Amino acid sequence: AQSVSQHNHHVILSEAASLELGCNYSYGGTVNLFWYVQYPGQHLQLLLKYFSGDPLVKGIKGFEAEFIKSKFSFNLRKPSVQWSDTAEYFCAVNAGGATNKLIFGTGTLLAVQP
Amino acid sequence: EPEVTQTPSHQVTQMGQEVILRCVPISNHLYFYWYRQILGQKVEFLVSFYNNEISEKSEIFDDQFSVERPDGSNFTLKIRSTKLEDSAMYFCASSDPPGSQPQHFGDGTRLSIL
Numbered sequence: 001a002q003s004v005s006q007h008n009h010h011v012i013l014s015e016a017a018s019l020e021l022g023c024n025y026s027y028g029g030t031v032n033l034f035w036y037v038q039y040p041g042q043h044l045q046l047l048l049k050y051f052s053g054d055p056l057v058k059g060i061k062g063f064e065a066e067f068i069k070s071k072f073s074f075n076l077r078k079p080s081v082q083w084s085d086t087a088e089y090f091c092a093v094n095a096g097g098a099t100n101k102l103i104f105g106t107g108t109l110l111a112v113q114p
Numbered sequence: 115e116p117e118v119t120q121t122p123s124h125q126v127t128q129m130g131q132e133v134i135l136r137c138v139p140i141s142n143h144l145y146f147y148w149y150r151q152i153l154g155q156k157v158e159f160l161v162s163f164y165n166n167e168i169s170e171k172s173e174i175f176d177d178q179f180s181v182e183r184p185d186g187s188n189f190t191l192k193i194r195s196t197k198l199e200d201s202a203m204y205f206c207a208s209s210d211p212p213g214s215q216p217q218h219f220g221d222g223t224r225l226s227i228l
Contacts, residue, residue: 034216036219042221043118043205043219043220043221043222044157044205044219045219046216046218049216090157092157100145100147100162100169100170100209100217101147101159101162101170101172102147102149102157102159102217103159104149104156104157104158105156106155106156107156107157
């Protein structure tokens with residue numbers, strides 16, 4: 001069965017620090033990969049996605065993620081976080097093909113201190 | 115930007131009662147989904163719906179659950195006889211055809227079973 005692991009459950013950073021959130025998935029076939037963000041009191045919003053092509057994907061708000069197929073990983077990065085990045089971040093995988101469902105990781109709660 | 119809207123934002127129901135959660139997907143989307151998130155746990159897929167029928171469902175989506183698109187705009191999730199363990203945040207999502215995801219999520223309905 002497919003699964004997604006996010007290694008960091010709670011991350012606390014100071015403003016301007018660099019961020020990297022880990023995401024690993026287990027599925028041997030072709031996958032589509034996503035990072036969603038949930039700001040306090042808001043809905044899940046798409047940060048970025050990978051379907052194919054360049055494994056380094058750039059998203060909104062200065063976020064990027066790198067798909068490393070050999071490591072089954074899709075880590076999220078941002079060089080310099082801001083207080084407004086405080087939110088919960090979810091990695092998700094879709095196996096493509098006939099299934100549409102997203103398999104989510106447990107989420108990482110990021111708190112950025114001013 | 116078009117949004118997925120869900121009502122109510124919070125529903126409190128006695129155990130054993132029926133509950134209907136409502137969603138208005140983005141108007142030109144054709145695929146609809148329900149997910150749930152039990153407090154402290156990951157977001158879990160429940161069901162996907164296309165062309166007026168269920169295209170995929172998880173093992174969570176048992177006979178107590180049903181979905182319906184009663185008209186051209188609404189998409190509902192019904193739980194016939196609620197249990198305490200149904201308490202969760204329920205998210206509706208919609209998307210264009212597969213291959214051009216991502217799924218767009220609503221704000222969620224917090225369902226509390228007493």
